[in-house]
Amino acid sequence: MRAIVVGSGIAGLTAALRADELGHEVVLVAKGALGDGCTAAAQGGIAGAYGPGDSAELHASDTLRAGAGHGDPGAVEALTAGAAAAIDRLVALGTRFDRDAAGRIQRGLEAAHTLPRIAHAGGDATGAEISRALIAELRARPRIEVRTGEMLADLQVDDACSLDGPLPARVSGISLVSGETLEADAVVLATGGAGRLFARTTNPAGATGDGIAAALRVGARIADLEFVQFHPTVLAEGEPFLLTEALRGAGAVLIDADGRRFLADTHPDAELAPRDVVARAVAARAAETGAPVRLDATALGAEALAQRFPTVDRELRRRGIDWAREAVPVTPAEHYLMGGIETDSTGRSSLAGLFAVGETARSGVHGANRLASNSLLEGAVFGARAAEALASTAWSNGGWPVDAWPAETWAFDGSSGAYLEADPAGAPITAPLSGPAFSRTALQQLMWEHAGLLRSETGLTEAARVLDGWAADAAGTAPEPGDARAQEDANLLLLARATVAAARARTRSLGAHHRLDGGAEALRPAPEPIGAR
Template structure:
């Protein structure tokens, strides 16, 4: 059996290793170089190691609470019950998590967690260490790797996915496979401000949508509260606040307690909106004050952040640094069951590309790497179990389509004219439109205006040819789906916040 894994973050690499170790022919297709993507950028850790007074059930409760009650309890149970095994597996594959002098794993706490249960590596370089170890394991295993492979679309046969159409060295090629696992990450490049790498353009989700797969919950976009508001986007890990750093306004007031009793350790959506509102009122970024931790502690615990902030002219051991929110993580995506199977036979998804139901309306900190490892392994097992007869016995029908679904059968591509009075299309224009109207704070009229502009851009489009043009097509498709989902969900919940309409307001 041949299994194609598209994507090379923690979910894709885990899936590839598990499928290979089960004796199947596996090929990894990476958009860039092997090990690129969001995983190596992750400063936070992996939740799931329980010390005294903590438990998997408490972790589940925190996950569901952060998800505003919309998390799938069964998916959360899978996450917390299998997390220990996946963390042990990462250690066995060479991930060097931080340890105390006695050899015990060091456990940290982050926002909305009720206990310290998060393991880190290199202080604030957990993702980079995981990417290093898993990349080395894949190369050592001899798994076939195809780099600089741009996913264009999925190959369909009688309603089943049987491979992919790729752009390799400027040439469109078709690659057949018995099963395809999509682990292509999220779509942070929809927004003007994001922590995501430049390649996070939703390629896997868009390709699945064009093939007819169900997607859901695209309105739930998590904005990380603390990005350094100076120069290129650089994330200041939530673990900094977990260690005791505070958020203050121009008067030195810890304003987060005005919004939530947990203050800086409230769920991410609450903190991000509090920062956005306070920055809007004072006309300047709010500040993160970590000076109480001291220079030595900051350098030891957060070496990457310490190095970057100092390089940009800040001594954060002595002064508070300016921070702002930015698009960070997509809770929605391709609808999957607990084994990564989608509504299309032969297609599986894992990681940020998938909508497993774990995150609900808001992701709990440090659950993303855990989800990638847990559900990457499950997707591999399900892919191995696939057979040509799966469509006959109703395999695809077993995937429940919970949540609000969105699908599309047209390809949205780059605009060449203004159309319907809309401004000329550019990726920057799309990103600013999404930031202004489909970002942290949403209103009916803003969402409607955004959709009208997106539709005008789509109607004046031509077929894409280059990778950048294909990315623009994917972003436009996802922008339409995200704005539509946000407009349809009229209540505020989790990361989706609807402000009162300006129409009729006095």
């Protein structure tokens, strides 16, 4: 079977390597150089290194609780049950995790985890080390065709017939921005998230939602785009730089302008509360005091900071910040998209032949708010599961989870050429008679102001008006072959409209989706973990 994997983060690399081991013909397509995405920038680590008293069941309970009860228990079970094997596989492929004097993988503590279970490498360079090891293994596999500097434009979809009648549409390949078409029996999208929808993000420049937008244009089922995670501790000045959650797990605290710790007033776990809680509290306290909240790690000492967090230490010192002596101003920034292409626990989408893994997918493991360090784990576990499920792309369509789609609440939008969620009020939004001219910067600022950490119907409606106006202006046009910037802009505009529509449709707050004008949804309690009591 010929499989195209789009993306070279942990999810894409894992899928490609495992598919090769299973004898499939694999083509890996990367938008930039290998390792340019979010994986290499991941600092904290990968969850699932279970120590005394810990278990996959307890990890699953923490995951469901952090996700505000919106996660899929079956998908979460697959994630945590596969964690130990995924970490073992990374070690076998050459990943050098940090170890103690006895040779055991060291375990860190991060927010909303009951126990320390985060494996890390190079102190706070876990993603870079995993990326290094997987890329080295990829280069040692001559059977895998690697194409770098090639951007996905669209998915190719075929309708087919058999002796028994018509078969559901299925993906048959991809088209590239260069104009070239690549054929395949299956496509695995691992293109990451869409952080560049927002003015402030920890994501790299290439995080423009390419895979999700391509899936929208062919009618694959998309879910949970309203759930966008904002990391609470990103440098408040200059280019956004994330200060890993592991710092708070190691004892760093958040203080306001008066030097007072304030998070205990919001949540009993204080700095180790779920990310959505901490991010909103940080933003609220900064607004109340008129000054940024600061992350104070001075109690850890200069030597410990440099040894355990060398990536952060080097960057802060490069910027002239002596964080061993002074607290560091921080602010929330977009970090992770919980929604995406809806999949089952093997990465299969609603469209035959199309798989999605990693941040591109809505696998159900993150619910309404991702638990810290579950993202690398999802890529490792579900990348392998998708590769192992490639045989399900047979033309018989046996077992392929095809739903009736598009759903009744979605409709084909002519201006964008994609399926978008209908206006929750049932009436079309009238595009503004005048508004700002489209630019990527204008879109990012619009989303930051009206569809960011705090949302309201007034702000979301204004965002929808402006976005619909831009879409109307762009209707009937398509990016020219070779124009990657224009393709990214088209993807961002489409995803912005879909995200705003999803946020308007969910009128009550849940997890990372926080409405100022609506109450909170009732939370489904996480199941009691086996052996927890």
